[in-house]
Amino acid sequence: MANDNVVDVRGIVQTYPGVKALKGVDLKVDRGQVLGLVGENGAGKSTLIRILAGIESPVDGEVWVRGERVNFHTPTDAQRAGISVVSQEFRLVPELSVADNIFLCHEISAGGVVRARETRDRTQELLDLLELDVDPGRLVGTLSVADQQMVEIARALSREFDVLVMDEPTAALSAPEAQRLLGIVRKLASSGKAIIYVSHHLDEIFAVCDVITVFRDGNSVWNGSTSKLDESALVELMLGREPQAFVHTLCGQDYHDDDRPPRLRVRELSAPGLRRAVDIKVHPGEVLALAGLAGSGRMELMGALAGDVRAKSGAIEVDGVPVSVRSPFAARSAGIFMLSEDRKQEGIVPHLDVTENTMISKPWAARKGLAKWFTLSGLENSTFMTLRKRMRIRVPHGQVLIGSLSGGNQQKVLLARAVESQARVMLLNEPTRGVDVGAKVEIYELIESLAEQGAGVVVSSSDIPEVVAVANRCVVFHAGRPVGELAGDNITEDNITALALGQFKEVSHA
């Protein structure tokens, strides 16, 4: 046979106004193979995937599927060719149920009538496979981001396919969920499917992929078997330079004798989703991390502190002054800013350009003169250009709509928004979700510099190594309550994991 490859991509070029996103990339994947597609934010991974999904047509180049040249004009064309896609930006309808979303556009029907029973049963099967415990009748809009991600995956699995393409499927998942998914990926591969797997979690790439293709700056710069590489070699290929480690300088510093009032003081706060009242304190210059599984209460606490949900009782003080956070607006005016974990629904404002998205949270008190009322585009543009350089946001200029940025770069714009909010208390949920290994370190440095400039920073993260990397102190949540606090050298992955699972005895003290 001339060609074993189920998918063979040759010399694909894709351009957008002002950006050459793909400059002639190649990619091949065989039956029974898992291909890891890696690269920096904005390298062009999702662009290629949109082409394979039939959402966009390339400017130049060829796609071959099972030895035949194909030209997809619509997503249906791609599905007919046996390609099923899990997009980075979910394509779910929040107002429809889980079951309806999964079978949207390929309903199980007889004579034009949807067969509700069968749809429900098939949905339940898929949910069982993914070990996702939600009611098939529940509206997707009410699910957490992680569960929405699972529904998006279930939807891809519900179709007939030979090739499964997954764009950062684990970005929103917790570690155990990600492990489960990797198991499924491996099973699918051994049943003869071809899989293209995109992730910024390199441990997953090494755990599950047979072969790796590296994109850099719109080019495919390397491909070959996983066994030929180790993690640092892969990072070097992705970035095109020697990797360098992030060194945490603040860790171990003791803030308890600080005689300034804490930036944030929370007393006896009880909120929906918390089973016990919470007391926490964050000093100026300190990074407090909140760890714990999904639903453990840390997200609910952040929402209550940011004024998104009303606290039932308790007191919040900023710099020793009691504040009332009735709304996110009130919170921001009191010096509290929150970055949401849900970039698409709660983060980006798609009709505004990147500059406006960055400046939107700058509060009244931080604006001067004419800028109090007017947006003064010249001034804002230069502020954005400075941030763009500092945070290395990949965008040609400040007037680009945020929706056209790659996922990781959107995340950086939202962090730029946090910087411009000039808040004294920064609440950051999953700050590095979807960003590449290089940018992750830059974001840690950014968090550290926010703290150095005197902010009290709270980072809530499901990524345990991240907590270990950034935290001066760490509060671990389990089942709706804080179950332990770790500081200094006691902040280890093992200790956090033990506490998060409710195994208090196993925490070792250094």
Add this chain to the structure above:
Amino acid sequence: MNTATGTAPAMPVQMEEEPAASVSLARRIGTFLARQYLAGVLLVLVALLSVFQPAIIGAGNINSVLLQAAITGVSACGMALLIGTGLLDLSVPGVIAISALTAAALLPNTTIGVAIAGALAVGALAGLINGVLVAYLKIASFIATLGTQYLFLGIAFIVTEGGIVPIESYYYRSMATQSLGPIPVSFLVLLVVAGLAYGLLYWTHFGRGLRAIGSNERAARLAGVPVSAFKAAAFVIAGVSFAGAGVFLSGLLSSASGTMALSFELNAIAAVVVGGTALRGGRATLAGTVVGAVLFSYLSNALNLLGVASYWQYVLTGTVLAVAVAAGSLRRGPEARGAD
């Protein structure tokens, strides 16, 4: 000390740099022209119809088209702000009626200035009622304002006992019909109002907040936009613009009544939508709104002059509206991705 698996930057990323300022200016002009394709449609229509009926491009007729366009346009500017915020106001006929009636009631006793100020204040109050219902009591905007349309109309019918209140004031009437050459003063006022609305929407933090609410309300709220206050304020501003339309309309008619502007909300919405503003919110074009208002009043005027029966006028107007909207949505702007 902790170490994370990862890397720190050693050198800057290569990026396709563009001469940002000039490119974005050229692109801005490009998108602006692309959005104003309606102006072209308008010119072609004028040219075609004037072949059948030369009176259509007579100075007197242009003047009366612009008079009508000014009234539709002023209320459409307020509507455009609301639509950009993802809201809608159907109470326009009621607001026009009660504000014009206020002016008519005040006029015999006070100056024109006070009468107009009174009308605008009533418009603001009506807008505030809508705003409170929508922003604070969380009623869907088109239901709340459908209700207040009946409320305001009902008040207008009660105070007039179903009749018409004549307006005698010569100055008030000429204020509404005065022209500078072929251009009515009220149309110049429309241009100023549209300019102000543009500035408000695109150059102020308030306007940015409105567009953010229209684009992604949840994200806007979490970013710290005071969503309820901004929505209420948008309704108040829109109420003032409807009252402004009411002032011009009552001057033109020399009277005010409950029925003076029935189904006028549809004209205002149509002008905005035909002008290239999508109903789903996030952005609004004011220049397009002015063009849309002119297109609309021109069309009904031309059909009148050509002697088309009024039922057929509905059919033709409806067709033009549908085609304009379809053309607009086929020609999707650069925000297609992400803005969905």
